[in-house]
Amino acid sequence: MPEVSSPVDVFAALADDSRWQVLAELGRRPASASALADRLPITRQAIAKHLRILADVGLVEPMKVGREIRYEAVGARLSDVARQLEKIAGGWERRLSRIKDLAEGDD
Amino acid sequence: MPEVSSPVDVFAALADDSRWQVLAELGRRPASASALADRLPITRQAIAKHLRILADVGLVEPMKVGREIRYEAVGARLSDVARQLEKIAGGWERRLSRIKDLAEGDD
């Protein structure tokens, strides 16, 4: 299963408060689902689902440590997304300035 | 009314295929909800909702042209988001390398 998923899925993963809380925690230090459950106001199972979603889009990465599965935040994936956005944004700006130049024209 | 909305809302706005179709169209050239309804497979009302959401987070901007409301894609807002992501990503990387250095330590 490829780690690259559609950009929309990444945004969907980033479009949830609980997931940002998880990411914030993991940004500080890697942690397991159970450990996160101690620090966050939702159940371990809910966190597990979030971790699954985040892992699917490559924003976090699991690693086995003893009998637990510790997750860490993957900054590189986030940079990826950022770069894609910059590219799209650039495209819009270029086309817009062109359009504003012609004042406006139909199809 | 501040144009800045919570990052999560922006991601939520970007987490929908139809909205990306809308953005793609508007990236090409500004258009009204009705015009978009001609080119997209969903109803004008659905598009209107999407435009509302996109406008709320500043990704598109409405401008009155005669009796229609034409929307244009705002690249600057997207760049904003991209920069925020880069910053967060950088933070993760820094902390991670530090952690990997110490091999690991509890709270």
Added chain:
DNA sequence: ATTGAGTGCAACCATAGAGTTGCATATAAC
């Protein structure tokens, strides 16, 4: 004034998903 294109509002349906509880399974530690 009438027409028609464009917009706005509201009710409604269906699905996705965030969260929960409960139970089963695996495994490190004793």
Added chain:
DNA sequence: GTTATATGCAACTCTATGGTTGCACTCAAT
């Protein structure tokens, strides 16, 4: 082996939301 901790799976609830249809409103043009 037993125990305690960690994960995994499944069913269920509840709410958010993408999409629809239908109707009312606005306003430029004739």
